[in-house]
Amino acid sequence: MEQLLETAKKIKSMEIRGAGKIARAAAAALRDYAERLTTNDINEFNEKMEHAAEVLVNTRPTAVSLPNAVRAVMRYGGGTVDEAKISIKKLADGFIASSENAIKRIGEIGARRVRDGDTIMTHCNSAAANSIMAEAHAQGKDINVIATESRPRLQGHITIKQLDKLGIKSTLIVDSAVRYLMKDVDIVIMGADAVTVNGSLINKIGTSQVALAAHEARTNVIIAAETYKFSPMSILGELVEIEERDSSEVISREKLDEFSNVSVRNPSFDVTPREYIDLICTEVGAIPPEMAYIIIKDFLGWRIEELNSNGLRFKGNQKH
Numbered sequence: 182m183e184q185l186l187e188t189a190k191k192i193k194s195m196e197i198r199g200a201g202k203i204a205r206a207a208a209a210a211l212r213d214y215a216e217r218l219t220t221n222d223i224n225e226f227n228e229k230m231e232h233a234a235e236v237l238v239n240t241r242p243t244a245v246s247l248p249n250a251v252r253a254v255m256r257y258g259g260g261t262v263d264e265a266k267i268s269i270k271k272l273a274d275g276f277i278a279s280s281e282n283a284i285k286r287i288g289e290i291g292a293r294r295v296r297d298g299d300t301i302m303t304h305c306n307s308a309a310a311n312s313i314m315a316e317a318h319a320q321g322k323d324i325n326v327i328a329t330e331s332r333p334r335l336q337g338h339i340t341i342k343q344l345d346k347l348g349i350k351s352t353l354i355v356d357s358a359v360r361y362l363m364k365d366v367d368i369v370i371m372g373a374d375a376v377t378v379n380g381s382l383i384n385k386i387g388t389s390q391v392a393l394a395a396h397e398a399r400t401n402v403i404i405a406a407e408t409y410k411f412s413p414m415s416i417l418g419e420l421v422e423i424e425e426r427d428s429s430e431v432i433s434r435e436k437l438d439e440f441s442n443v444s445v446r447n448p449s450f451d452v453t454p455r456e457y458i459d460l461i462c463t464e465v466g467a468i469p470p471e472m473a474y475i476i477i478k479d480f481l482g483w484r485i486e487e488l489n490s491n492g493l494r495f496k497g498n499q500k501h
């Protein structure tokens with residue numbers, strides 16, 4: 182359990198971050214945990230796996246990729262512990278490979294929307310969004326990326342570093358400069374932590390402001406989101422929980438202690454309505470946000486009946 186708890190800790194502290202990356206880390210942690218379990222009792226094995234799944238899922242509440250990855254692994258089968266371990270390894274490795282492949286595919290599909298000479302605005306740091314920029318650049322398109330710094334965690338610094346390594350020109354701006362600079366932008370490309378059934382986007386705090394400014398300026402907004410970022414529970418009307426992180430990310434404890442009447446709010450994500458999104462680029466194609474249900478039903482394989490009867494409990498060892 183020690184290694185799995187270590188991974189959970191790293192996800193919570195954001196040492197491992199990015200919606201896709203935490204999903205792959207969780208799948209790998211479950212696979213390695215299963216491998217290390219010494220029991221021969223399949224019931225005990227299943228119980229331990231279910232507990233491990235809960236621990237991982239409870240680390241960060243907003244990125245739907247995390248429960249979707251855990252569920253993909255927890256669909257394992259097998260009458261014996263050895264069979265279950267083989268099944269888990271196959272599912273976890275399959276998820277990781279298809280997730281990496283999805284990012285590549287999104288790059289190819291999304292790059293079609295980028296023209297030579299485009300100025301792209303992005304927010305935070307998204308592997309899926311960066312993949313589009315990387316592919317457009319690899320195709321020889323001359324692009325310039327405006328990257329927000331993304332307070333309070335400054336993931337924009339990761340973005341400019343990654344783009345720089347690829348030889349892509351970028352301009353770093355403070356988050357509040359978004360609307361002022363939108364007039365220079367041809368297209369906005371951002372990632373996703375979750376997409377709901379009605380096509381709303383949940384992504385890094387500030388995303389909805391970028392989208393609103395783009396909407397006002399008639400600038401297209403493209404969202405790069407693997408299919409496992411879509412939220413099955415939103416079919417039942419469940420809202421995606423917005424993570425609120427510690428105040429110390431915004432202001433130091435010592436500084437805050439100087440005041441008597443000040444409190445801090447630090448929501449990590451916000452919700453962008455589908456009206457502000459032109460296209461969601463997934464690995465199975467670029468869709469208008471209105472088509473989110475098709476992704477949940479046809480590509481994630483969730484149906485209303487199943488969700489109603491099982492919810493999203495991480496029941497290990499299911500027949501499928």
Ligand code: RI2
Nearest residue numbers: 198199200201307308309372373385
């Ligand atoms: P990829 C990140 O969350 C950002 O909100 C980013 O847009 C999203 O995950 C998707 O990232 P955080 O972990 O999966 O920085 O595309 O809170 O890498």
